[in-house]
Amino acid sequence: MKAAIFSDPGKIAMQGDIPMPKAGPGEVIIKVEACGICGSDLAMYRTNAHRAGLNRVVNGLEIPGHEFAGTIMAVGDGVTDFQVGQKAVGVGMGGMAQYVPVPVNPYQLVAMPDGVSFVEAATTEPLADALQMVRLAEVQAGENVVVFGVGIIGLGVIQALKARTAPAGRIIAIDVSDSRLAMAKEVGATHTINPAREDVLKTVAAICGTQTAHMLVPPTDFPDVAVVIDCAGYIKHMKGDPPLQLALDMLRPAGGRIVCFGAYEGKFPIDFMPVIxxxxxxxxxxxxxxxxLAEALQLMASGKVDRRKLISxxxxxxxxxxAFETQANGVAIKVMLKPNAD
Incomplete structure (x- = not known):
């Protein structure tokens, strides 16, 4: 079969002589119709970060890809809840291949509902990630929320905020890509900030207003931001303070929450005094x-969340x-590989 083989940073190519997988006990084989390139895949591609554990190794060759959708072509011993010919979403290693084995458990395999395409379904895992972030953030009605990084994950956070929680106050999207910021407005952000052109802290304060920390000497005003969800992490080549530092600086004086999801490509210095x-x-x-994972698919099937517009x-x-170079260009939102396309 054909599969994408990652060898070194900047080097990934299709190889056509990879052995076909066989379904082991408790596994199915999925014929992959769509597989997304994730931010962690991109970190691996750029700097070799997060390489271990991301790829399926076959004959010493590494096949990336962990968010995909397709059709079940074979089932292993003991599998009773899934059948050959059934459409399904898989989460696992090696999805950038024509066929991939997937263990049968609710974290890695879920049936696709009617009305959802393969490319949409291949965004199920990142939307499920977003749903968890919103759950952990415990956003209350009227609270202001900042989302750093509005690729597929951050856009999913905004979609989840709109579909799942009590109405938030202001939802501010921060990214260096104008096209991604435009999409953030389209899916529900109330405001956008491009840190390449704007002072993030001053702009957030102007949008949200401020609260005073009276216990500090002298008393100090901070933006009225209750929640920061960091989907960007630390990207070495990006200039300026990393999102975690900005998140600490912009939180309101008390009761703020930060949810960290974006990958870190290395270490960096940070001022930790705002934590105190x-x-x-x-x-x-x-x-x-x-x-x-199942909820993400149901949100798509119901029309509450439109993921098709995020496939760039x-x-x-x-x-x-x-495909990897396109995903890395700062303009694309979600790039899909179609391993079995004619």
Whole structure:
């Protein structure tokens, strides 16, 4: 079969002599119709970050891809809840291939409802990630929320905020890509900020107003931001303070929450005094609850969330290098590989 093989930063190519997988006990084989390029895939491609654990290794070759959708072609011993020919979403390693084995459990395999296309369904995992972040943030009605990084994950956070929680106050999207910021407005952000052109802290304060920290000497005003959801993490080549530092600086004086999801490509210095002064809650978020994988698909099927508009490009597996370069260009939102495209 054909599969994308990652070898070194900047080097990924299709190879056509990869052995076909076989369904082991408790597994199915999915014929992959669409596989998304994730931010963690991109970090691996750029700097070799997060390489371990992301890829399926076959004969010493590494196949990336962990968010995909397709048709079940074979079932292993003990599998009773899924059948050959059924459309399904898979979460696992090696999705940038024509066929991939997936363990049968509610975290990694879920049936596709009617009315959802393969490319939409391949965004199920990132939407489930977004649903978990919103759950962990515990957004209350009227609270102002800032979302750093509005690629597919951050846009999903905004969609989840609109579809799932009590009405937030202002939803501010921050990104260096104007096209992504435009999409953020389209899916529900009330305001956008491009840090390449604007002072983030001053602009956020102007949008949200301020609260005074009276316990500090002298008393100090901070933006009235209750929640920051960081989908950007730390990207080495980006200039300026990383989102986590800006998040600490912009939170209101007390009761603020930060949810960290974006990958970190390395270490960086940080001023931790706002943690002492403001006593925020900082939570990491990795993955999702099993029920959120199914919820993500139901939101698509019901029309409450439109994921099709977030698919910016589609490539056959033969053009995997071009697909990664497109995902890395700062303009694309979600690039899909179609391993079985004619």
């Amino acid at each position: 002064n403001k006593q925020p809650t900082i939570r990491g978020s990795m993955g999702y609850a099993a029920e959120e 490009n589609e490539f056959p597996l033969e053009q995997v290098q071009q």
